Amino acid sequence: MLPACLLIDLLLDPELCREFGLRDWETVIRQARVSAMQVRLATRLRETDLYDSVPDGPKRHLQAALTLRDRQRVAVRWEVEHLALMMASVDVPLVLLKGAAYEMADLPPGRCRVFTDFDLLVPREALHRVEVAAMTHGWTAGYQNAYDQRYYRQWMHELPPMRHITRGSVIDIHHNLVPDTARLQPDPELLLAASVACAGRTNVRVLSPPDMILHSAVHLFHDGEFDQGLRDLFDLQDMIEHFIATEDDWRVLVARSEALNLERPLYYTLRYLQHRPGIAVPDEVTARLQRLAPAIPVSLMDGMFERGLLPDHESCSDRWSVLARLALYVRGHALRMPSYLLLPHLLRKALRSMHLINDA
Amino acid sequence: MLLRELAPRDIRTRLLDEGLALKTGPFVFCVRTPIRRLTALLATLYADTPLASDADFVDFHVRVRLSRGPRRLYRAQSEFDLDGVVPFKPLAGQQALAMLEWGMNWCICNHSHHLLILHGAVLERNGGAMILPAPSGSGKSTLCAGMMHRGWRLLSDELILIDPVRGRAHPLCRPVSLKNQSISLIREFAPEAVMTAPIADTAKGNVAHLRPSAQSVARAAESVPIRWAVFPRFTPGSKTRLAAVPRADSFMALVDNAFNYSLLAERGFDTLADVVEGLDGYQLVYGDMEHAITTLNQRADARFS
Numbered sequence: 001m002l003p004a005c006l007l008i009d010l011l012l013d014p015e016l017c018r019e020f021g022l023r024d025w026e027t028v029i030r031q032a033r034v035s036a037m038q039v040r041l042a043t044r045l046r047e048t049d050l051y052d053s054v055p056d057g058p059k060r061h062l063q064a065a066l067t068l069r070d071r072q073r074v075a076v077r078w079e080v081e082h083l084a085l086m087m088a089s090v091d092v093p094l095v096l097l098k099g100a101a102y103e104m105a106d107l108p109p110g111r112c113r114v115f116t117d118f119d120l121l122v123p124r125e126a127l128h129r130v131e132v133a134a135m136t137h138g139w140t141a142g143y144q145n146a147y148d149q150r151y152y153r154q155w156m157h158e159l160p161p162m163r164h165i166t167r168g169s170v171i172d173i174h175h176n177l178v179p180d181t182a183r184l185q186p187d188p189e190l191l192l193a194a195s196v197a198c199a200g201r202t203n204v205r206v207l208s209p210p211d212m213i214l215h216s217a218v219h220l221f222h223d224g225e226f227d228q229g230l231r232d233l234f235d236l237q238d239m240i241e242h243f244i245a246t247e248d249d250w251r252v253l254v255a256r257s258e259a260l261n262l263e264r265p266l267y268y269t270l271r272y273l274q275h276r277p278g279i280a281v282p283d284e285v286t287a288r289l290q291r292l293a294p295a296i297p298v299s300l301m302d303g304m305f306e307r308g309l310l311p312d313h314e315s316c317s318d319r320w321s322v323l324a325r326l327a328l329y330v331r332g333h334a335l336r337m338p339s340y341l342l343l344p345h346l347l348r349k350a351l352r353s354m355h356l357i358n359d360a
Numbered sequence: 361m362l363l364r365e366l367a368p369r370d371i372r373t374r375l376l377d378e379g380l381a382l383k384t385g386p387f388v389f390c391v392r393t394p395i396r397r398l399t400a401l402l403a404t405l406y407a408d409t410p411l412a413s414d415a416d417f418v419d420f421h422v423r424v425r426l427s428r429g430p431r432r433l434y435r436a437q438s439e440f441d442l443d444g445v446v447p448f449k450p451l452a453g454q455q456a457l458a459m460l461e462w463g464m465n466w467c468i469c470n471h472s473h474h475l476l477i478l479h480g481a482v483l484e485r486n487g488g489a490m491i492l493p494a495p496s497g498s499g500k501s502t503l504c505a506g507m508m509h510r511g512w513r514l515l516s517d518e519l520i521l522i523d524p525v526r527g528r529a530h531p532l533c534r535p536v537s538l539k540n541q542s543i544s545l546i547r548e549f550a551p552e553a554v555m556t557a558p559i560a561d562t563a564k565g566n567v568a569h570l571r572p573s574a575q576s577v578a579r580a581a582e583s584v585p586i587r588w589a590v591f592p593r594f595t596p597g598s599k600t601r602l603a604a605v606p607r608a609d610s611f612m613a614l615v616d617n618a619f620n621y622s623l624l625a626e627r628g629f630d631t632l633a634d635v636v637e638g639l640d641g642y643q644l645v646y647g648d649m650e651h652a653i654t655t656l657n658q659r660a661d662a663r664f665s
Contacts, residue, residue: 030421057416057417057419067474070625071623071624
C-alpha cells in the first residue's frame with residue numbers, strides 16, 4: 001500500500017478542495033512546498049476557478065509563490081538575452097534545456113515552474129570556446145576545489161556550474177544529457193541537429209518536442225536526484241498532453257526514443273504517468289515498450305519509484321520511504337558511472353558531509 | 361490562551377510531540393524540538409504570546425534538533441528545518457535558540473511575498489509607527505530595546521512587514537536579539553528587562569534574547585500607519601542630532617534595506633512610494649541612548665501638542 005498524498009489527489013481533482021478544512025490545507029501547502037509544487041497548485045486552482053475560494057491562510061502562501069513565479073518569468077527572459085549575446089560572440093547556437101526552454105518556448109510547464117538555473121546544450125567541440133565566452137561575459141566557476149573540477153570535467157556531461165558575478169544567475173553548460181560514464185548514451189549531435197528556434201526568435205533554440213520529453217524523462221528516471229520527482233512527472237504530463245495528440249505523434253516519440261537509446265526512461269515515464277495522473281497511452285505503444293521492462297520484478301521498481309515520486313514529507317511517507325529514496329539515490333548514481341568510479345566518489349561525499357575531510 | 365498559562369511540562373510535551381503553535385503577529389509557527397534547554401527559553405521569551413487555536417492556519421512547521429551522525433558525539437550542532445528541509449548550515453549546539461529565531465525569520469522572508477519586507481525595527485507611539493531600517497550591526501536592536509523600555513510599543517526588531525494594500529506596518533512581536541555590549545547596556549538601562557543568559561562564540565559574538573513587553577505582545581494583531589523613518593547611527597561620545605532626510609533619500613535607503621522589493625516589482629515600488637509619501641525621514645546620530653530616545657519622543661509627540 002502506497003501512502004496517501006493529499007497534494008496529488010488535489011492536483012488530479014481540484015474540486016476536492018471544496019471539502020477541505022484548515023488542517024487539509026496545511027497538509028497540501030506543506031507537501032507542495034517541499035516538492036516545489038506551490039506554483040503548480042496555485043495555477044491549477046486558478047485554472048479551475050477555485051483559487052478565490054481558498055481560505056486566506058493558505059492563499060497567502062500560494063500568492064507568494066505566484067509573485068515569485070511572475071518575477072522569475074521576467075528575469076528568465078532578461079537573462080536569456082544575455083546568454084544569447086554571449087553565445088553570439090563565439091557563433092555557437094544557444095540551445096536551452098528544461099526550465100528556461102519551457103519558458104522561452106511558452107510551453108505549459110513554464111507556467112508552473114519556480115526557476116533555479118539555466119541549462120545549455122552545446123556541441124562538445126565548442127565546449128571550451130563557450131566556457132571562455134561565459135567567463136569573459138561575467139560567469140565564474142563556482143566549484144574551486146580540484147576534486148570537484150576533475151569530477152565534472154572528466155566524468156560529467158556538463159561543466160561545473162558557473163555563477164554570474166553581478167546578476168548571480170547560474171548556468172550549467174552541457175555537452176550531453178547524461179554523463180560520459182553512464183550506460184545510456186544518446187547522441188548529442190542528433191539532439192542539436194533537431195533543435196528548433198523559439199517563435200519569433202532566430203538566436204534562441206530549444207530541443208524538438210520528442211527530444212524535450214525524452215530529456216525530461218532521462219533526467220527524472222536516470223539521475224541521482226529525486227527530490228523534484230513529482231514536479232518533473234507533472235511537467236512530463238503537461239508536455240505529453242501538449243505535444244502528443246495522435247497515434248502518429250506516439251509513433252514518432254517511440255521511434256525517437258529508440259534512435260536516442262532512451263527507451264527505458266520513456267518506459268518508466270509512461271508507466272508512472274498511467275499509474276497516477278492517468279494519461280491514456282495507446283496499447284501499441286505500451287506493447288512496444290514492454291520489452292524494456294527491467295529484469296528485476298517491476299513491482300519492486302514500482303514500490304521504489306512511486307514512493308520517490310511522492311513529496312518528501314512526513315505526511316506522505318511510510319516505513320519504506322527512506323529506503324526507497326536511498327535506493328533511488330544509489331541507483332541514480334550507479335546509472336551515472338560504473339562502480340569502480342562511483343564507490344570512491346560516494347565515500348568522498350559521505351566523509352565530506354560528516355566534516356571528516358575538508359576539501360571544500 | 362497565552363503560553364504563560366501552559367504548564368512547563370505541557371510545553372515540553374508539545375515541543376516533543378505535536379508541536380507548540382505560537383501566534384506571532386500575522387504568522388503561526390508550529391515549533392518542535394527535542395532540545396530540553398529550549399523549553400525554558402521559549403517559555404520565558406514567548407510567555408505573553410498567544411497559542412494558536414484550531415481556527416488558525418499554521419504557516420510554518422519548524423524544528424530545531426541536534427544534527428545526526430558521528431558529528432553529534434564530539435561537537436554537537438543544532439540544525440533548523442522547515443518541513444524537513446534544512447535551509448542553512450547548522451550552528452553550534454548551544455545556539456539552538458539563535459538558530460530557531462534565525463530560521464523563523466528566514467521562513468518569513470522567503471515565503472511571505474504578500475508583504476513588502478524590509479530589514480529593520482518598528483515601534484509605535486501615539487498611533488504612528490516609527491521604522492528604523494538598518495542592517496545588522498548598526499545598533500538598531502539596542503535602540504529598539506531601549507525605546508521599548510521607555511513606553512514605545514514594539515512591533516518588530518528585525519523585520520519591517522508592510523501590507524501592500526493599506527501600506528501599514530504589521531507587528532511580529534518576537535524576541536529582540538542583543539549582541540555583545542548591548543546586553544549589559546540594556547541591563548543597566550532597563551533593569552526590569554527579561555532576557556536570556558548570553559551565549560558565547562557565535563559568529564556575531566555574545567548573543568542574548570530579550571522578551572518583548574507584555575503590552576506590545578497583547579496588541580500584536582493591530583497594524584499601524586507608518587509616520588516616521590529614522591536611520592540610526594550610534595557614534596560614541598556624539599551629541600544627539602536628528603536631521604530631516606529628503607523623501608528621495610529615504611526611499612533609496614528603504615530600498616537598500618529591503619528583502620523582497622525587487623521581487624514585488626511594480627507593487628513593491630508603489631507600496632514603498634506610498635509609504636514614503638506619508639512619512640517624515642530622519643538621520644539620527646547619537647552617543648547617549650536616553651537622550652536620543654527623549655528626542656525621538658519629542659518628535660513623535662510634536663504633532664499631538
